[in-house]
Amino acid sequence: MSLLQIEKMTHYFGGLRAVHDYNLEIEPGQIRGLIGPNGAGKTTIFNLITGIYSPTEGRIHLEGKDLIGLQPHQVASLGLGRTFQNLRLWRHMTVLEHVMQARYSKLTYGVVGALLGTPKRYRQEAESERIAYELLDLVGVKHLADQVVINLPYGAQRRVEMARALAIEPKILFLDEPTAGMNLEELSQIMETIRRIHNEFDLTIFLIEHRMKFVMELCDVIQTLVFGEVIAEGTPEAIQNNPEVIDAYLGKEIET
Amino acid sequence: MTSFLQNLVNAMQWGSFYALIALGYSMVYGVLMLFNFAHGDIFMVGAYIGFFVSSGLIALSALGSLVLPSWLILSITILLAMFLTSFVGMLLERVGYRPLRSAPRASAAITGLMIGIILETGNLALLGAQRYKFPALIESTTYNLGGVFITNKKILIVFVSLLLMFALHQFVQRTKWGMAMRAMAYDYIVVPLMGVPINTIALLTFALGSALAAAAGILFGIAYPVLDPYMGILYGWKAFVAAILGGRGSIIGAALAGFLLGFIEIFVAAFISSTLRDLIAYSIILLILTFRPHGFFGEAYSARLRL
Numbered sequence: 001m002s003l004l005q006i007e008k009m010t011h012y013f014g015g016l017r018a019v020h021d022y023n024l025e026i027e028p029g030q031i032r033g034l035i036g037p038n039g040a041g042k043t044t045i046f047n048l049i050t051g052i053y054s055p056t057e058g059r060i061h062l063e064g065k066d067l068i069g070l071q072p073h074q075v076a077s078l079g080l081g082r083t084f085q086n087l088r089l090w091r092h093m094t095v096l097e098h099v100m101q102a103r104y105s106k107l108t109y110g111v112v113g114a115l116l117g118t119p120k121r122y123r124q125e126a127e128s129e130r131i132a133y134e135l136l137d138l139v140g141v142k143h144l145a146d147q148v149v150i151n152l153p154y155g156a157q158r159r160v161e162m163a164r165a166l167a168i169e170p171k172i173l174f175l176d177e178p179t180a181g182m183n184l185e186e187l188s189q190i191m192e193t194i195r196r197i198h199n200e201f202d203l204t205i206f207l208i209e210h211r212m213k214f215v216m217e218l219c220d221v222i223q224t225l226v227f228g229e230v231i232a233e234g235t236p237e238a239i240q241n242n243p244e245v246i247d248a249y250l251g252k253e254i255e256t
Numbered sequence: 257m258t259s260f261l262q263n264l265v266n267a268m269q270w271g272s273f274y275a276l277i278a279l280g281y282s283m284v285y286g287v288l289m290l291f292n293f294a295h296g297d298i299f300m301v302g303a304y305i306g307f308f309v310s311s312g313l314i315a316l317s318a319l320g321s322l323v324l325p326s327w328l329i330l331s332i333t334i335l336l337a338m339f340l341t342s343f344v345g346m347l348l349e350r351v352g353y354r355p356l357r358s359a360p361r362a363s364a365a366i367t368g369l370m371i372g373i374i375l376e377t378g379n380l381a382l383l384g385a386q387r388y389k390f391p392a393l394i395e396s397t398t399y400n401l402g403g404v405f406i407t408n409k410k411i412l413i414v415f416v417s418l419l420l421m422f423a424l425h426q427f428v429q430r431t432k433w434g435m436a437m438r439a440m441a442y443d444y445i446v447v448p449l450m451g452v453p454i455n456t457i458a459l460l461t462f463a464l465g466s467a468l469a470a471a472a473g474i475l476f477g478i479a480y481p482v483l484d485p486y487m488g489i490l491y492g493w494k495a496f497v498a499a500i501l502g503g504r505g506s507i508i509g510a511a512l513a514g515f516l517l518g519f520i521e522i523f524v525a526a527f528i529s530s531t532l533r534d535l536i537a538y539s540i541i542l543l544i545l546t547f548r549p550h551g552f553f554g555e556a557y558s559a560r561l562r563l
Contacts, residue, residue, distance in 0.1 A: 050449055072448035082449060090442035093435075100432075101439050105451035107432045114431045115423075168451050 001064060003028045003204055004049075004172055009058030011048055011228075018044045019228045022058070026172065031198060031205045033215040035239075036225035037248060042208045043085060045225070046174050050082055051075035062171065077105040081170030083161040085177045085208070089149045095160050096145040099132035100125075102167035135163040138200060139193055155186045159193065166197065173197070175207040179214055187211070191218060216240065224248065258403035263526045264519075269410045269479060271518020272417035276472035277495030278502065278510040279424065280465025286441045286505030287461045290361065293368030294348060295469060296492010297375040300485065301344050302470025303390070303477050304379065306337035310391050310474075330393045334416070334474055338467035345466025346459045354458070372488075379485040387484045390477030413475045420471055421511050424464065428507065433460055441505055501541060503554030513552060517541070 006024040010017070018041045026032055034042050048055045051072040060067040067075055081102075090098060107128060109121040136142040139159040144152060149160055158178060165173055178194065179187050191214060198205055209215045215222060216236040224232040224245045232242045239245055277299050284292045310333040316322040317329070324332070352371050356364045397408045428434035436452045437460070448454050476491075477483060498517045502509025520540055525533040545551070 052445075052449070071453065073451050073453045076449050076451040084446065088443050088446040090439045092442065093438060097435060097438075101435050101452070102450040104432050104436060111433075114427070114433075164450065 002026060003063060004206075005059075005061045006049070007059045009045075009048060009055045009060065011044060011053060011055045011057075017228055019048065019055070022228075022230060024223070026204055026206060028204055029202050030220050031194075031207070031218055033219035033222040034206065034208045034225060035210070035212070035215055035222060040225040041228040042225055043176055044228075046082060046176055046208065049075075050080050050174065073105075076168055079169065079171030080174065081165035081168045081172075082174035083158070083165050083176055083178065085180060087154075087157050087161060089157055089160060091150040092148050094146055094148055095136065095141060095152070095163075096129070096132055098149065098160055098164045099135055099167045100128055102164045103128040103131065105168065132163075132167060135166050138166070138197065139163045140189075154181055155190070158182075158190065162193070162197070166201075170203070172204045172206055175205065177208050177210065179209065179211055187214065194218060212240075259526070261404045263522050265404060265406055265410060267519040267522035268414045268515070269518075270522050271515035272413055273472050273476050273491060273514075274495045274498045274517045275511045275514025276417055276420065276468045276475075277491060278498035278514040279421070279507060280469050281496050281499035282502060282505055282507055282510035283437070283461050283465050285499070286507075287437050287444075288353070288357075288440075288458055290353065290364045291368065291496070292348070292353070292462075292465070293365060293492075293496075294352070294371040294375060295368075295465065296488035296490075296495065297372040298341065298345055298348070298466045298488070299469040299473045299476075299492060299495075300379070300483075300488030301375060301473075302337055302341040302466070303473030303483055303487065304383075304388075305340050305470060306333050306474035306477060307388055307390055307483055309333045309336050309340075310393055314391055326394060333393065334471055337474055338470045341470035341473075342463035342467040345462035345469075348466075349459055349462040354455070372492075376485045376488070383485075387482050390481035390483055392481065393478060409478055413479060416471065416475060420468060424468065425507065427464070433457060437461055497538070497541060501545065501551050503551035506551070506553035509551060509553035 002025040004024065004026040006022060009019060009022040011019040022045060024032075034045065036042055044053070047053050049060060049067070051067065051070055051074070054068065062078055062080070065078065067078070070078075090101075093101075107124050109118065109124055113121045133142060133145065136145055139162045141152075141156050141159045141163065144156060144160075149157060152160070162173075162175070162178075175194070179190055182190060194205065194207075195218070197203055207215075207219070216239075219236060221234065222236055222239045223230050224239060224242070226248045231244050231248060232239055234242070277295065280295050280298070281292065284290065284295070310329060313322075313324060313329045313332060317324055348371060352367050353364055356367055394409060394412065399406050399408075428437060433456075436447060436457045439450075439452070440447050440454060440457055444454060447457070476487075494517060495514065498513040499510045501516070502511070502513035517537075520537045521533055524537045524540075528536055548554075
């Protein structure tokens with residue numbers, strides 16, 4: 001059985017059809033890519049899967065469990081972690097607090113336990129903090145743990161987002177343009193980090209990207225989305241040589 | 257000098273009420289970006305709940321069926337009233353504000369005003385127009401410290417207020433819910449995507465704010481033992497001023513501004529004119545806001561809840 005299975009997902013914003021008849025099957029351990037021109041509906045697909053929007057039609061199953069109609073926090077707790085195209089961090093909170101916050105659903109102490117400071121609370125929080133430091137180490141920002149995120153350089157903020165998404169112990173990690181705004185050097189570093197995350201947890205990853213080199217090197221299978229429809233799906237080689245994909249990105253060659 | 261110290265003591269007590277109420281305004285604004293204009297009336301409801309709890313406990317003691325020492329009656333009254341009033345706050349969020357979360361800001365604001373009127377007139381309908389006298393929960397003792405008179409009530413009021421503020425600060429800084437409240441203040445869209453149920457956090461925010469308002473209501477009843485259904489309006493508005501003055505969403509700011517408001521009012525009354533107290537006091541605050549339009553701890557277009 002596939003880890004994530006989406007069948008015939010369609011979504012309208014008013015009269016605008018943003019996603020049409022979208023299908024996806026992700027196998028455990030895969031790195032999947034979603035490419036397409038601006039406005040093709042890539043982020044909308046992420047928003048639909050993670051429960052921010054409810055699709056107009058279609059089915060989404062995670063390990064056979066229906067995700068339609070669940071609240072975003074329920075979807076997240078089931079194991080979908082994500083980062084954002086435009087960084088969405090909590091400006092004046094520290095790096096460590098970001099990662100700890102994402103452990104919310106893993107901390108089961110109650111309000112009374114919190115007020116009285118029961119051993120359970122302290123044990124769970126110590127455990128959470130240990131995990132948080134490990135994740136920060138994994139993405140390479142452990143030394144910044146006590147910093148307030150607004151003071152960090154852009155690349156470090158992206159890594160904080162990744163650590164935060166990992167802290168909910170996701171079954172699939174959704175990365176929305178992880179290299180946006182990065183220079184070439186940062187690009188190769190972030191690629192290495194994503195590989196490391198993938199290897200460490202044998203984690204399934206689904207990413208949106210614009211940089212072809214990045215996608216082609218990293219992904220096992222790539223989908224190309226144009227105007228909300230998948231026009232091609234396959235291995236990096238197949239996608240690279242697909243005439244429709246080339247058309248969508250570069251425009252048709254004019255016959256002379 | 258003694259007169260200054262005497263007024264300082266009075267101002268601490270007076271400011272405690274404003275600070276406790278202002279915290280509720282500030283938290284709700286910080287987390288949900290709405291002004292809960294019914295908050296002053298929650299203060300009133302809390303005072304009445306405290307009145308009924310304490311009257312009940314005193315009656316039980318008098319009947320001899322459950323004899324409790326007065327310190328225990330006081331503690332139970334404060335804790336139970338805070339607990340019960342937090343449910344009034346949560347009901348307000350669930351019924352009044354949640355359905356309007358995506359509605360224009362003005363709708364939520366007038367909802368608060370309407371709920372306030374409902375609480376005031378509902379109280380009037382249930383209990384009638386007569387005023388209730390808050391029972392004397394502690395026997396008043398006055399200490400003379402070198403010409404400065406301090407009552408045990410004042411000590412109690414200031415101590416309990418500071419204790420609650422400290423507890424709130426710890427809660428917001430240290431617990432997973434407090435952290436979620438702060439996160440919501442910065443960017444609430446991503447909070448559920450990290451597995452946090454934002455409706456729970458919204459309820460909790462109202463519960464905490466309402467519990468603090470209830471504590472303020474009881475402490476107020478201890479100092480000024482006459483309750484009436486409209487008592488929340490003026491103090492609510494003034495505490496709202498404190499919340500703005502502190503910087504919208506700033507918890508420390510709200511507490512400090514609450515005390516500052518108390519100081520300004522008391523000192524204007526003592527040294528300038530008691531009849532013109534509010535006129536002069538609020539002109540001063542208007543002047544402060546002219547120079548610090550975002551309040552003490554506020555920043556323009558920035559984070560909403562800061563600590």
